[in-house]
Amino acid sequence: MSVQEPVDLRCTINGVARELRAAPLRRLLDVLRDDLGLTGTKEGCGEGECGACTVLVNGEPVNSCLVPVCQVDACSVTTIEGSGFEGVQAAFLEHGGAQCGICTPGMIVMTRAWLEERSRLGAAVDLESARKALAGNLCRCTGYAKILTSALAAAAVKP
């Protein structure tokens, strides 16, 4: 089998079971954006440095620019277009967490992953843990202050 040869994959994308046909080593990012039209997931570097392409795979945040699509076979993928982000989105809107918006989908996905992890661990949502959780998501506009405020505010509405 050549790596260029398309293969059939089954996965759940934003809650809907999908059958995909794609070359196994294509980036998950490209399959989401180009094949499925889910352009809310952004590309800032293509090298795992900026976090703009963050999506959830089985609930875990990943940089979709680093994930070959074959790895999500039988997995559940959630992008910013999926559901469950409403509380975080509202917090980012209210507290000025989005400026140019290009980092925002990745930030919001990562914030949700952080909130879910804290609640799984029964750990407190505090500034320091938000800082650590979002350290892989770059934003050049905000200076992060209002992003961190938004993340903490989201914690208040979404335990």
Add this chain to the structure above:
Amino acid sequence: MNRSVGGVLARPEGPAKVTGRALYVADLRVEGAWVAGTVRSNVARGRLLGFDFDPAFDWKRVVIAGPEAIPGANLVAMIVDDQPLLCADAIEHFGEPLLIVAAETPLTLRAALAAIRPRIEVRPAMLDMEASEQLFKRIAIDKGDVEAVFAAADGAAIRVLEGTYRTDTQEQMYIEPQGFVAWPPDANGTIAVTGSMQCPYYVQKSLMRAFGVEAHNARVVQAATGGGFGGKEDYPSVLACHAALMARVCGRPIRMLYDRHEDLAVTPKRHPSRVRHRTAVASDGRLLAMDIDVLLDGGAYTTLSPVVLSRACIHAAGAYRCENVRIRGRAVATNHVPFGAFRGFGAPQVCFAVERQMDRIAVALGLHPVELRLCNMLRRGDVTATGQVLEHSVGSVEVMDEILARTKIDRHPWRAQQTGNVRRGLGLAFFFHGAGFTGSGEALLKARVAVELDREGCVIVRSASTEFGQGTLTMFTAIVAQALGCDARDVIIADADTQGVPNSGPTVASRTCMIVGGSLQKACAELLVRVGPGPAPFRERARAFVQRGGDSQIEITYTSPPGLAWDDATYRGDAYPAYGWAADVAEVEVSLDSFEVRVKRFTSAVDVGKAIQPQMVEGQIEGGSLQAIGFAHLEAATMKHGQFQQNRMATCVIPTTLDTPTFDVALIEVPFEHGPFGAKGVGELPMDGGAPAIASAIEDALGIHMDHMPATPERLLEAWLAAHPKEEL
């Protein structure tokens, strides 16, 4: 009561951004589009002899366009016509575009680009701005008689202090790389492009020259734009023309999206600088004469260097009073990739230099840095280096009072001896930043905005001022809603499309709020008169006005406030209608093990005239300050053989959440009578103070005077070892 101005409005484009629905250029689906890329020079200087095309590649699969395909002038229309769109002969910098190649898929395109090799006769490159004698622009500012003061210096009552300060380049690092989509000429010969940009009318001007078409045949539409910071001021003109050229040659739409490597390698960055200060001071700290020499590396072509130099020179003496000032500025040519606009536009470099010089003077005279600044700062009624009498909206005293109240830095023993492995420091920067274009810029530009009512009584605002994060749309909405007393939801801001909006000028220079917003307020005042008063809400009155056939179309052309005078020949007069004033205090920790600097807390007191949207103004100050913090100690940016060395995000670092201090922002409002509701500019101001405040805090912590930014661990270690030659580490 309407609280649009000074309250919190939702960003009109916010919901699209947080849900991922906002369409940036890379998100556009374009039927039948091919992708295009660029063949570039791999040397800093040379002569193009030709190309080798690998015969193994099937060249029928791609389309290639060179300079001969350009129907109009082969140049990038900017200030001086010296930059070709595609280089035909003399190569002046690394990465200079030579050919455009298009293919159906990215894979084919990549293969084709790898199969073309330019043949170049290499020539020696000029990479040292100090050695370059080729000038883009020279500026001289003279006030009083510096020589007489220096001649009277006796080393006691009048002392002379000298310093040389350097800053490296800096990458804007907007998170969305540059990109454009272009369509081939339609039946009317109209070329259309859309992309990531700050200045649609700059792009239009370039298209008109390159394609030899009139304005109505060059349509430019801004896509959602993922950050700019100046980096998308001039370069989009190049990229748009390349894409449009290929669309014309191919007869199909073209997508041209840079990846991060290409964006880092070839788009303009902050001008490297070298600034020399020679200052005569009285023993009580009064500045008696300032002699300042500013040198900027402009890179290979003129681009925006003359205007960057202009702002640099006007800000070079800092926000200080001095009777005798001589400023000499030069922007020179080298074979570096052209340097361009980046937030602050020449001011961060000179602000770093003058603030470091103030600290040097403070040390020499045994004064506290705060004391020296309080003794010399410009106040209302004082006269700047260009001879401008500061009469309006001078918030210097207010920002200083506030920063001292918040940080108590005046009571902090600066440069006190410390022990231990982690040293702590506090540093202050005091600065101002001219809002709007320099000198006669606005008078020449004659920026236009228009408003009108739709059938429902909603207000449509037309301007070419773009949103790329700063909050342009929200700020305009607030001004209009406040001026008309209408609901913010009844304000519709038209898309930045050259076919639908008048030219309100580029979205740069902290001019959008004060200049364009000011015109908008005037237009609304006129509209309110036309619609007339009444007890009913504005929208109902407006609907009735339209339905009875009232003419609601109003266009305002900007005119400078009365009494402003500027002479471009002598650089004398009112350089800006108003200045933003600010003071920053940085609190740092420096580890003697790693020489890493950690900025713990960053306090800013900023006079913006009026905060139209306080939350967004804070966001501008926090974001700008963090860029300045990166510039100060993190963002190493080096050039080698004419090539930018940090060619990926992993090496071209910017601050993360972990590098971010706690911000404390105080908004001070000393209203400017000619700004909308008293507002001045804010965008650039917070970029100026971070580097000198951090350098000063490092000096407090370690006792060493850093005069070259960024203060990377390597540079700090070197300076430490020089200051402690015998010490073992």
